[in-house]
Amino acid sequence: AQSVTQLGSHVSVSEGALVLLRCNYSSSVPPYLFWYVQYPNQGLQLLLKYTTGATLVKGINGFEAEFKKSETSFHLTKPSAHMSDAAEYFCAVSVGGSQGNLIFGKGTKLSVKP
Amino acid sequence: EAGVAQSPRYKIIEKRQSVAFWCNPISGHATLYWYQQILGQGPKLLIQFQNNGVVDDSQLPKDRFSAERLKGVDSTLKIQPAKLEDSAVYLCASSSGTNSPLHFGNGTRLTVT
Numbered sequence: 001a002q003s004v005t006q007l008g009s010h011v012s013v014s015e016g017a018l019v020l021l022r023c024n025y026s027s028s029v030p031p032y033l034f035w036y037v038q039y040p041n042q043g044l045q046l047l048l049k050y051t052t053g054a055t056l057v058k059g060i061n062g063f064e065a066e067f068k069k070s071e072t073s074f075h076l077t078k079p080s081a082h083m084s085d086a087a088e089y090f091c092a093v094s095v096g097g098s099q100g101n102l103i104f105g106k107g108t109k110l111s112v113k114p
Numbered sequence: 115e116a117g118v119a120q121s122p123r124y125k126i127i128e129k130r131q132s133v134a135f136w137c138n139p140i141s142g143h144a145t146l147y148w149y150q151q152i153l154g155q156g157p158k159l160l161i162q163f164q165n166n167g168v169v170d171d172s173q174l175p176k177d178r179f180s181a182e183r184l185k186g187v188d189s190t191l192k193i194q195p196a197k198l199e200d201s202a203v204y205l206c207a208s209s210s211g212t213n214s215p216l217h218f219g220n221g222t223r224l225t226v227t
């Protein structure tokens with residue numbers, strides 16, 4: 001069975017600092033992995049995804065993530081945080097190769113200090 | 115393109131009452147999902163439709179929850195009777211196929227008192 005663990009329910013960084021949000025997964029089959037962002041009172045928006053191919057995936061708003069099979073990780077990074085990045089971020093793994101049937105982590109709330 | 119529309123945005127009911135949520139997916143999207151997001155947790159899939167047929171409802175509490183997607187477009191999710199633990203945001207999402215990414219609506223926040 002698949003599962004996702006996000007380390008740290010709350011991460012705080014200064015504007016301009018590196019953003020690192022951690023995600024580890026468990027999957028018995030080659031995983032599809034996703035990062036979604038949720039702004040207050042809104043639905044989720046896809047940041048980036050890994051299905052096959054290149055293990056370093058670039059997404060919207062300057063975010064990227066690297067699939068590391070040996071570490072079962074898919075950490076999200078951004079070199080320089082912006083105030084507008086403050087939101088909740090969810091890592092997810094797919095079930096059965098579907099991009100819609102997903103198992104989500106509990107989320108990490110990112111705060112950005114001026 | 116217009117996004118996924120959901121209504122109402124907020125609903126407050128007492129336990130044991132019934133409630134219904136409505137979702138209109140992006141035009142042409144054959145696949146529709148309902149997710150439940152309890153405060154402090156990630157979304158959990160309740161049911162997946164492909165056109166008007168159910169693909170996966172293994173996590174839907176069928177004793178109180180029901181969902182339908184008539185004509186393969188709009189969908190409704192119903193809870194009857196509601197329990198306190200049903201308080202959550204109910205998110206609808208659609209995609210053009212099971213191997214395509216999700217587009218989420220803004221959700222319906224349900225409070226059961």
